[in-house]
Amino acid sequence: MIKACITTVNWQKGRLRILDQTLLPNQVRFISCPRVNQVHEAIRNLRVRGAPAIGVCAGWGVYLGMKHSQAKNREAFLKELTRVTSYLATSRPTAVNLFWALRRMKNAGGYERKTPFDVKKAKKILYEEARRIELEDKELCRRIGRFGQKLLRSGDTVLTHCNAGSLATAGTGTALSLIYEAKRKGKRLHVIADETRPLLQGARLTAWELMQNKIPVTLICDSMAGALMAQGKINKIVVGADRIAANGDTANKIGTYSVAVLAKHHNIPFFVAAPVSTFDFSTSDGSHIPIEERHADEIRNGFGNWTAPKKVPVHNPAFDVTPHELITAIVTDRGVFYPPFQQSLQALKQ
Amino acid sequence: MIKACITTVNWQKGRLRILDQTLLPNQVRFISCPRVNQVHEAIRNLRVRGAPAIGVCAGWGVYLGMKHSQAKNREAFLKELTRVTSYLATSRPTAVNLFWALRRMKNAGGYERKTPFDVKKAKKILYEEARRIELEDKELCRRIGRFGQKLLRSGDTVLTHCNAGSLATAGTGTALSLIYEAKRKGKRLHVIADETRPLLQGARLTAWELMQNKIPVTLICDSMAGALMAQGKINKIVVGADRIAANGDTANKIGTYSVAVLAKHHNIPFFVAAPVSTFDFSTSDGSHIPIEERHADEIRNGFGNWTAPKKVPVHNPAFDVTPHELITAIVTDRGVFYPPFQQSLQALKQ
Numbered sequence: 001m002i003k004a005c006i007t008t009v010n011w012q013k014g015r016l017r018i019l020d021q022t023l024l025p026n027q028v029r030f031i032s033c034p035r036v037n038q039v040h041e042a043i044r045n046l047r048v049r050g051a052p053a054i055g056v057c058a059g060w061g062v063y064l065g066m067k068h069s070q071a072k073n074r075e076a077f078l079k080e081l082t083r084v085t086s087y088l089a090t091s092r093p094t095a096v097n098l099f100w101a102l103r104r105m106k107n108a109g110g111y112e113r114k115t116p117f118d119v120k121k122a123k124k125i126l127y128e129e130a131r132r133i134e135l136e137d138k139e140l141c142r143r144i145g146r147f148g149q150k151l152l153r154s155g156d157t158v159l160t161h162c163n164a165g166s167l168a169t170a171g172t173g174t175a176l177s178l179i180y181e182a183k184r185k186g187k188r189l190h191v192i193a194d195e196t197r198p199l200l201q202g203a204r205l206t207a208w209e210l211m212q213n214k215i216p217v218t219l220i221c222d223s224m225a226g227a228l229m230a231q232g233k234i235n236k237i238v239v240g241a242d243r244i245a246a247n248g249d250t251a252n253k254i255g256t257y258s259v260a261v262l263a264k265h266h267n268i269p270f271f272v273a274a275p276v277s278t279f280d281f282s283t284s285d286g287s288h289i290p291i292e293e294r295h296a297d298e299i300r301n302g303f304g305n306w307t308a309p310k311k312v313p314v315h316n317p318a319f320d321v322t323p324h325e326l327i328t329a330i331v332t333d334r335g336v337f338y339p340p341f342q343q344s345l346q347a348l349k350q
Numbered sequence: 351m352i353k354a355c356i357t358t359v360n361w362q363k364g365r366l367r368i369l370d371q372t373l374l375p376n377q378v379r380f381i382s383c384p385r386v387n388q389v390h391e392a393i394r395n396l397r398v399r400g401a402p403a404i405g406v407c408a409g410w411g412v413y414l415g416m417k418h419s420q421a422k423n424r425e426a427f428l429k430e431l432t433r434v435t436s437y438l439a440t441s442r443p444t445a446v447n448l449f450w451a452l453r454r455m456k457n458a459g460g461y462e463r464k465t466p467f468d469v470k471k472a473k474k475i476l477y478e479e480a481r482r483i484e485l486e487d488k489e490l491c492r493r494i495g496r497f498g499q500k501l502l503r504s505g506d507t508v509l510t511h512c513n514a515g516s517l518a519t520a521g522t523g524t525a526l527s528l529i530y531e532a533k534r535k536g537k538r539l540h541v542i543a544d545e546t547r548p549l550l551q552g553a554r555l556t557a558w559e560l561m562q563n564k565i566p567v568t569l570i571c572d573s574m575a576g577a578l579m580a581q582g583k584i585n586k587i588v589v590g591a592d593r594i595a596a597n598g599d600t601a602n603k604i605g606t607y608s609v610a611v612l613a614k615h616h617n618i619p620f621f622v623a624a625p626v627s628t629f630d631f632s633t634s635d636g637s638h639i640p641i642e643e644r645h646a647d648e649i650r651n652g653f654g655n656w657t658a659p660k661k662v663p664v665h666n667p668a669f670d671v672t673p674h675e676l677i678t679a680i681v682t683d684r685g686v687f688y689p690p691f692q693q694s695l696q697a698l699k700q
Contacts, residue, residue: 025656025660026656194573195547195657196573197573200657203658204658207659207662208659211659211661211662216663218663218664219649219650219658219663219664219665220664220665220666221548221605222547222572223544223572223604223605226605226607226608227608227667227671228665230607230670254571254573254574254577257576258573258574258575258577262608262612264615265611299569299570300553300569303657306376307550308550308553308558309375309557310375312553312557312561312567312569313566313569314568314569315542315569315574316570320574320580
């Protein structure tokens with residue numbers, strides 16, 4: 001097993017320990033949450049980010065909210081549980097994994113309806129479900145890494161965009177798990193992290209995370225990737241995904257599409273790494289994926305200074321869609337899939 | 351003639367008036383320079399930037415340094431002149447136009463060697479040469495705009511990278527002169543300005559300049575251009591140039607190459623606008639253009655905050671080279687040139 005130097009979220013001595021990512025890369029500080037409201041605050045204020053990591057926090061948050069329950073019967077317990085999950089649902093209303101984890105916790109709490117109610121046992125079930133979400137996430141990362149590392153060779157220089165690493169999961173990440181697993185296999189890799197405007201997840205998080213893990217990394221601006229490719233200085237690309245349509249079209253952090261087009265132009269393999277839960281087979285192709293438009297001041301005033309006229313109109317989409325034609329392979333926890341994706345991805349539906 | 355709302359550099363009542371671009375877009379403040387050392391300071395501290403604008407400042411700077419000369423003979427005058435030009439040459443040792451302007455001023459001062467020396471007349475010659483550099487620059491911009499505006503149609507949305515506008519020249523700019531001239535012709539245009547990391551000339555300067563001139567502008571991050579092109583929201587691209595090789599390969603601000611590749615992928619015309627002085631016919635192709643590597647902290651700490659780990663290795667090239675195959679046309683003050691550039695550009699050698 002690969003051990004990332006820094007664990008983003010984990011359960012420790014009855015508390016949820018969360019790395020406060022808002023302070024990175026300048027300070028490494030952990031928040032220790034003994035109560036649900038602290039977990040809520042951490043999610044709301046983006047101290048924890050990345051869909052899988054948020055899911056894990058939500059699971060433990062529910063347990064923390066219920067562990068002192070004095071409920072005398074199942075009805076009272078479930079009422080409390082609904083209150084706690086509804087409360088946590090307000091922490092980040094756009095995070096799909098948050099709701100997924102809350103639903104799992106709620107289902108777990110409603111389990112074993114036919115046996116006599118025992119509050120201690122009910123709480124233990126919640127504990128075990130939260131633990132399971134965390135362990136499953138770690139296992140997913142591991143599996144993605146193991147399948148995906150085969151795509152990387154010693155000596156490769158790999159570009160990644162945004163942060164799809166251990167900072168976004170409870171494990172070793174999605175895109176970056178390929179890097180960590182390849183390193184564990186003894187492969188020497190160099191990573192190019194682009195800064196990923198506007199929120200700079202590449203500069204603040206990926207560069208920092210890779211340095212912690214002693215992976216050689218070079219930081220560039222997003223606009224420099226093309227020039228480096230032209231000079232032959234990048235020979236693989238691996239990114240994460242927010243949502244993958246049935247035909248392989250992939251929504252990911254804004255800027256991913258530009259990288260994919262540049263990769264195509266320079267004949268550089270472009271890999272997407274994501275757990276199977278990222279696939280949305282009800283969406284036929286990328287044109288049906290809605291793109292969130294974020295606040296203009298993320299671009300106009302992203303660093304505590306006005307770097308643009310205060311009233312200049314801004315276009316700030318959070319994601320873009322990379323069409324499947326530009327993707328060389330999709331790495332999942334159930335193996336690596338190749339074009340034509342429309343057919344190959346069918347295996348994941350089963 | 352087009353009048354930009356804001357004049358970047360101009361001679362006014364015996365002083366050189368310079369817009370302090372380091373304060374943009376937050377403050378509009380002009381520096382009034384009655385002495386050469388103030389011009390030196392303005393160039394050195396990047397209060398004025400853009401090759402043509404620096405050239406104009408250098409010309410007037412020399413005049414300011416000489417206008418109180420008491421030289422009794424040509425020898426003394428030329429000695430003083432050498433001292434002033436050498437001093438100004440230290441203000442920004444990498445700026446080619448600075449040296450070009452200083453050379454012109456020096457040649458002008460050495461003129462009419464056969465007539466009797468008259469310090470008043472010698473100073474007048476310097477004044478006229480500085481004036482000529484300024485007026486020529488204005489005229490170049492106008493001519494580029496007039497030739498280039500024909501490439502733009504009413505309704506176009508035009509992407510530009512970095513700032514090749516009135517803020518970089520004494521006139522209406524190079525790339526942006528096409529926009530201003532098209533507007534003067536009654537064409538309705540919308541401009542997309544990308545922010546141009548790391549130094550944000552697009553966000554700080556181009557967005558501001560276009561707003562001053564009442565041109566509709568939308569600001570995006572560099573990484574968003576591809577997604578906008580895919581959505582059909584950009585239908586022309588125009589950029590400036592720092593140096594153009596004999597075959598049309600063009601060095602310009604880092605990120606230009608990525609935009610050009612994206613344009614090719616989406617079949618969007620990609621125009622370069624630059625005065626003939628930008629061509630370097632002694633350089634056969636782009637591979638021979640040296641690329642300056644700038645300080646890592648421009649990326650790690652570009653906004654007064656550390657946005658990346660303090661010691662992360664950084665790649666920060668100032669320019670990249672766009673190969674001629676990606677360029678639809680080059681707009682100059684002597685007309686518009688089309689591929690094959692190797693042949694068409696021959697006309698400019700004469």
